[in-house]
Amino acid sequence: MTKDTENLGRAVEPVRREPFDFARWWDRVGILVVLAALVVFMAVFAPNFARIDNLLNIARSISVNAILAAGMTFVILTGGIDLSVGSIIAVSGVVAVIAAIAGVPAPAAVILGMVVGAACGLANGALSAYMGLAPFIVTLGTMTFLRGLAYTITAGQPIVSSALNFRDIGNGYFAGIPVPVIVMAIVYLVAWFLLERTRYGRHVYAVGGNPEAAKLAGVRVKRIITSVYLFAGACAGLAGVIFAARVVSAQPTAGTGYELDAIAAVVLGGTALAGGRGRIVGTLIGSVILGVLSTGLILMNVPFFTQLLIKGVVIILAVAIDSLKQRTFSFRLPLFSRSAPPRS
């Protein structure tokens, strides 16, 4: 560009910064404050909570859900949803265990599980992006289908293999840290790098922010949409392998309802269900909050039924805060509010 186009125009719009903006503050640190409060509370009231071995246990127990939630974050950032990840856990676990029993070496069995998950995700993504079907419906369908597939392959019975060659990915330790925790850390590093440091990540946000504008700005929207489901599927496949390793068996019922925990972690972490807004770090914190909450409540001997009550309230509270900060005039529906009061 030459000098001709420099310094056009005159008017400068004053941009006022609000002295304190709750929304921005909450976006940045709100969820961390919740986590810190929760940890302090548990450290004080839950016996043995603050012991290293317990903290490592929490880390291990959240790893499956956290890995699922990492993939789910990509999907939700594009404005989609993936209900099938829980069923993918079962299918990939079953396939990996059967392969291991058939003599496939451990690393290959693990990768096979991931590939199976990625293939399921690819189907979700292609159906959503290229057939234009609603992701909610597509993944509701594949959720049911894949669960059925897991039951069919196993004839409804768990396949137990006490000599499972990849059991260490669920139960082992490396340098004193549980292996699934290390795997989780790697998944989050990769996810963070993709979202924050690559063009791909910006495109994911763009698709969620406004698909039409993204298309006209030069984003291959369909490809991006397909890829996030593929990534979510691969994450679910990996989670399925870890789950199978931990229980040292292939369970056709594995992962039932896990998709909802993953969604809860994502939303707790501040990612908008409408897409385009959120952070992968938030998802990790969201998963930790859910994990700390359940472990702490167990340590405090809170009955399981009550735990569910508390978890439900926490999720709704988190979303309520999220929607409160989004509050604008747009929540009014002129369609209905325009009419006069009902006549008697």
Add this chain to the structure above:
Amino acid sequence: MTPSPPPPLLRLEQVSKRFGPTLALNNVDFDLHAGEVHALMGENGAGKSTLMKILAGNQPRDTGRILMDGKEIDIRSPRDASAHGIAIIHQELNTVPDMTIAENLALGHEPLTRFGTLDRRALGRQASEKLARIGADIDPQRRLGSLSIGMQQMVEIARAVSENARVLVLDEPTAALSRAEAQQLYQLIDQMRASGVGLIYISHRMEEVWQLADRITVFRDGAHIGTARMQDITPPDVVRMMVGRAMGDLYDHPPRTAGEVVLDVEGLAGNGVGPVSFTVRAGEVVAMSGLIGSGRTEVGRLIFGSDPREVGTVRIDGRPSMPSDCVDAISDGIGMVPENRKEQGLFLGHSVEDNIAISSLDRYVTAGVLHSSTIHAAVAEEMARLRLRANAIDLPVKSLSGGNQQKAVLARWLLRDSRLLILDEPTRGVDIGAKREIYEMIDALARAGKAILMISSDLPEAIGVSDRLLVMRGGRIVCELVSDATSEEEVMFHATGTAGDRAPQGHGDPQ
């Protein structure tokens, strides 16, 4: 006649409204009599829609009084507005297309049987009565969405009438109507005026305002500029009041010289338009004019690869450009500012930086990693060029004014350094100051050797900003005009394909 005239039906005194840094309404006065059509005109951003939102109860006013029949009233919600007999017919209709006409008409106060269930018979009967009152002959059991936009609007007016509206605000009601439908609407407006309803008529069409209105009020930049009876004022007066200066110098630019052909379109067709053939040279601004639906936007989208082509060739700098999607078009050196900024142009919740950088990210990648600081600096440079405040770079783009939002979309292609820019309605919804800046930038871009294809519905703008004009009608380019040697009448003649009250002047007739 009573000795002292009755108070006006509706009166606004010193009403102000502020949105963040912008004063959308600055102590405006406005009054409306029963049985009157009062036209409200002004540029986009003049404050018309803010006034409308206050009357509708969608936004509270900050200061000032609203009086009805001389008594002060308070409008805090749409329900209040409706209770006071104020109804608004928005450009975007507030109806449910999948429900029947009868159901739409009864929305919010459906008749019930004594068992508390919906009384379908009464519903149909009431609907027929309501439609009869406005003289519309439509079957109330039809699905609303099956009607034309004009008929849907009639249904909405019928609803307002049935709610005993005393003040009816119509926001550009004929924008989407055919000529026959508009005539029907005019009749209905006359009817309502005769029955004592006060109508506020917002429109950008001069001839329509002169045909319908009794009085006219002009707003500019949130201020009340003047009110006059129609017989005391002429259209040029109104334009002057609206823009605050004579129109000429708004578009003024020194003469430009065109260079090599950048865009060469030959026999291009698809998406229901074409075939069209034309060229745009470096350093040249070519405007595409024509009525809505004449295919201007479609041509832009065919070139940009956002709609599939059927036949034809497009060359950029002599190289064929055959994009299968926008990604290819962008790498061929084409940039497009789409028609609808908010729906197609921007990521409203994302930062200004992200909005500007999105199409150029591939230039700032090494080994897969984005250079955040380089991007930041490059975006800041483009923002400075366009006089976008630097501290806005991290703010969500939705917090900017319409003009600055448009600059952000433009900055996207400046950063990309595209050879050809397709600007579809580049100043729609932009205030006059930003308009001027956008015109200056278009001129500067042309001088820097860009080829610019501008699609505009605003005739003075299309003529004033461009070097050449392509007029489209029915998906074809019907003629090419030299901007310095044409007039609005001549363009309209070609765009409509019908002679007006006088024969068109030939080429070379100066303005």
